[in-house]
Amino acid sequence: MQAVIQGPVYVVGDNIDTDQIIPAEYLNLVPTIPEEYEKLGAYALCGLPQDLYPVRYVQEGKLDSVYPIVIAGKNFGCGSSREHAPIALGSAGCKVVVAESFARIFFRNSVATGELYPCESENRICDKVKTGEVAVVDLDACTLTVSNSGKVFRLKPLGDVRPVVDAGGLFNYARLAGMISGEARPKANQPGNRTA
Amino acid sequence: MTLTEKILARAAGKAHVQAGDNVWVDADILMTHDVCGPGTIGVFKREFGQNAKVWNKDRVVIIPDHYIFTCDPKSNRNVDILREFVREQGITYFYDVIDDPAGSWRFDPAAGPVKRQHGSHYAGVCHVALPQKGHTRPGEVLFGTDSHTCMAGAFNEFATGIGNTDAGFVLGTGKLLLKVPATMHFRLEGKLQPGVMAKDIILHLIGEIGFDGATYRALQFSGSGIPHLSMDDRMTIANMAIEAGAKNGIFPFDGRTAEYVDSRTRLNGTKTTYDPVEPDPDQNFVFEHVIELDKLEPTVACHPDPARRRLAKELGHVKLDRAYIGSCTGGKTSDFVEFARILRGKRVAIDTFGVPATPEIVHELKSTRWGGKPVWEILVDAGVHLTENPGCAACLGGPLDTFGRVNSPLKCISTTNRNFPGRMGHKESQVFLASPATVAASAVAGRIVDPREYS
Ligand code: SF4
Numbered sequence: 001m002q003a004v005i006q007g008p009v010y011v012v013g014d015n016i017d018t019d020q021i022i023p024a025e026y027l028n029l030v031p032t033i034p035e036e037y038e039k040l041g042a043y044a045l046c047g048l049p050q051d052l053y054p055v056r057y058v059q060e061g062k063l064d065s066v067y068p069i070v071i072a073g074k075n076f077g078c079g080s081s082r083e084h085a086p087i088a089l090g091s092a093g094c095k096v097v098v099a100e101s102f103a104r105i106f107f108r109n110s111v112a113t114g115e116l117y118p119c120e121s122e123n124r125i126c127d128k129v130k131t132g133e134v135a136v137v138d139l140d141a142c143t144l145t146v147s148n149s150g151k152v153f154r155l156k157p158l159g160d161v162r163p164v165v166d167a168g169g170l171f172n173y174a175r176l177a178g179m180i181s182g183e184a185r186p187k188a189n190q191p192g193n194r195t196a
Numbered sequence: 197m198t199l200t201e202k203i204l205a206r207a208a209g210k211a212h213v214q215a216g217d218n219v220w221v222d223a224d225i226l227m228t229h230d231v232c233g234p235g236t237i238g239v240f241k242r243e244f245g246q247n248a249k250v251w252n253k254d255r256v257v258i259i260p261d262h263y264i265f266t267c268d269p270k271s272n273r274n275v276d277i278l279r280e281f282v283r284e285q286g287i288t289y290f291y292d293v294i295d296d297p298a299g300s301w302r303f304d305p306a307a308g309p310v311k312r313q314h315g316s317h318y319a320g321v322c323h324v325a326l327p328q329k330g331h332t333r334p335g336e337v338l339f340g341t342d343s344h345t346c347m348a349g350a351f352n353e354f355a356t357g358i359g360n361t362d363a364g365f366v367l368g369t370g371k372l373l374l375k376v377p378a379t380m381h382f383r384l385e386g387k388l389q390p391g392v393m394a395k396d397i398i399l400h401l402i403g404e405i406g407f408d409g410a411t412y413r414a415l416q417f418s419g420s421g422i423p424h425l426s427m428d429d430r431m432t433i434a435n436m437a438i439e440a441g442a443k444n445g446i447f448p449f450d451g452r453t454a455e456y457v458d459s460r461t462r463l464n465g466t467k468t469t470y471d472p473v474e475p476d477p478d479q480n481f482v483f484e485h486v487i488e489l490d491k492l493e494p495t496v497a498c499h500p501d502p503a504r505r506r507l508a509k510e511l512g513h514v515k516l517d518r519a520y521i522g523s524c525t526g527g528k529t530s531d532f533v534e535f536a537r538i539l540r541g542k543r544v545a546i547d548t549f550g551v552p553a554t555p556e557i558v559h560e561l562k563s564t565r566w567g568g569k570p571v572w573e574i575l576v577d578a579g580v581h582l583t584e585n586p587g588c589a590a591c592l593g594g595p596l597d598t599f600g601r602v603n604s605p606l607k608c609i610s611t612t613n614r615n616f617p618g619r620m621g622h623k624e625s626q627v628f629l630a631s632p633a634t635v636a637a638s639a640v641a642g643r644i645v646d647p648r649e650y651s
């Protein structure tokens with residue numbers, strides 16, 4: 001699994017709850033149905049108030065986002081236990097969310113689904129970077145580097161959850177580790193494994 | 197060990213566990229609903245095979261309740277996916293919207309959102325339906341694909357919300373790997389003053405520790421105030437543990453717990469035996485806090501987060517467009533009764549919507565009479581739009597045609613549990629969370645007021 005994720009960042013503030021990540025009206029979409037998985041991606045972060053976030057995470061009419069890295073403040077993913085939240089982000093092409101802190105269930109769902117890496121930063125980053133700036137997240141070195149300025153931010157190590165996301169989620173991990181039987185399944189959000 | 201540690205140790209088959217341990221625990225009950233059930237079933241089938249069987253057909257409880265009374269075809273389809281799965285697996289406890297096990301669910305818009313459209317098995321909002329239908333028992337482990345599953349902590353059990361992938365795993369194996377949370381201890385001392393409700397306790401508490409003040413932790417309640425709190429009150433409080441980020445909230449076991457659980461399990465023919473957990477003399481808490489109940493005042497959580505705490509009396513300048521009573525935390529019989537007590541003989545000044553959590557509550561409101569008049573009628577006469585179709589309704593916005601949904605940038609005061617941007621519908625709307633008493637009084641005044649001025 002890739003240890004380096006590079007691309008433009010999308011920056012949000014504190015307390016981004018699951019209703020802002022995927023508004024409740026789209027919860028009629030079932031993530032295990034491939035077309036609906038794709039659609040969830042189109043709505044990722046569309047619940048953010050427009051006045052605070054004039055640039056959308058996913059452009060109108062598109063299924064994917066141009067931002068593989070999301071940077072957030074405290075308590076990212078608070079609220080509901082809907083797995084639609086990390087799935088919408090993953091489906092849109094988000095690979096990593098770097099936040100000052102995560103809400104418990106969102107963190108766990110990100111790992112269980114293997115959709116994205118939930119990385120905690122050592123310090124607050126969301127006030128120091130702007131949407132659209134290009135950055136590099138290095139999971140081995142535990143750093144986020146802003147390409148233009150060269151500024152480096154430290155990330156907390158992912159620890160035990162890294163191999164689970166690397167494997168593509170809880171079930172694949174359990175299979176690779178011999179805890180349950182069967183063959184590991186390719187990751188849903190890998191290129192070549194998409195339906196649209 | 198704390199109450200949470202004791203239950204998790206037991207469920208893991210260990211003599212002792214402590215905060216931070218990762219343990220495999222056996223689930224007693226797995227609950228799912230129409231929003232997360234189809235995805236959970238999808239994960240289960242994808243991972244365990246099309247012909248796989250659930251680990252125990254008596255321990256999976258399926259309760260459609262979220263997007264039911266809507267024309268949205270996908271939402272209607274999702275109820276049908278649940279029914280199909282129940283039939284294929286022979287699942288015992290399914291509270292279907294319709295009575296025909298071979299039928300399919302279609303909401304009839306011509307009949308409107310107010311008149312009863314559900315069948316006789318329908319149970320309403322899952323977290324209130326679970327105890328009413330005899331599925332909550334002291335000492336047990338309950339997992340649910342919904343964050344407010346923590347509400348069942350009122351019954352002295354470990355109850356927590358999980359995602360579809362984890363739930364798919366439980367469906368296949370009956371087990372889940374959990375990290376034992378550290379426990380924060382809250383002593384509730386004394387007694388609430390008239391006009392102050394259980395909702396004010398939890399809004400006060402969340403304001404005290406912050407919306408992430410209990411992340412990864414358990415909340416444990418004790419103190420001289422507990423015996424005065426009804427099971428409804430305890431449910432209101434445990435429900436919102438998640439609004440402080442907690443994994444679970446848990447109450448001690450007492451005579452009231454036993455009375456409720458025993459009567460409900462007997463009535464519904466569910467498992468009647470259970471083994472409560474009692475507090476140990478040596479418990480390790482990461483945080484201790486005393487809340488003096490008699491000092492609490494009507495409290496409001498202001499838009500846009502449940503920890504933005506103010507007193508109702510400080511918010512008289514906030515003009516409102518709408519009031520809402522409903523949801524798991526705020527749509528129980530006792531909530532509506534307090535609401536009606538304040539509205540009796542008055543008229544609401546703003547649009548006011550009422551959605552009882554379960555059909556049983558609808559029945560109780562229609563059959564309880566004050567001075568010859570059913571409570572239901574008292575509410576209708578006061579101008580409240582009430583529906584006979586219980587469910588989550590506008591608590592989480594839902595499809596556009598959902599009853600009570602906030603479809604424009606309104607200011608709404610509500611007995612529900614979340615007020616993040618867009619929670620009840622429109623992205624620019626604002627939600628203020630308060631007790632049924634505060635919501636009722638504010639509905640009459642058209643602005644936020646302290647209910648003690650109106651009773
Ligand atoms: S009533 Fe509201 S909070 Fe309760 S389960 Fe339904 S949507 Fe969730």
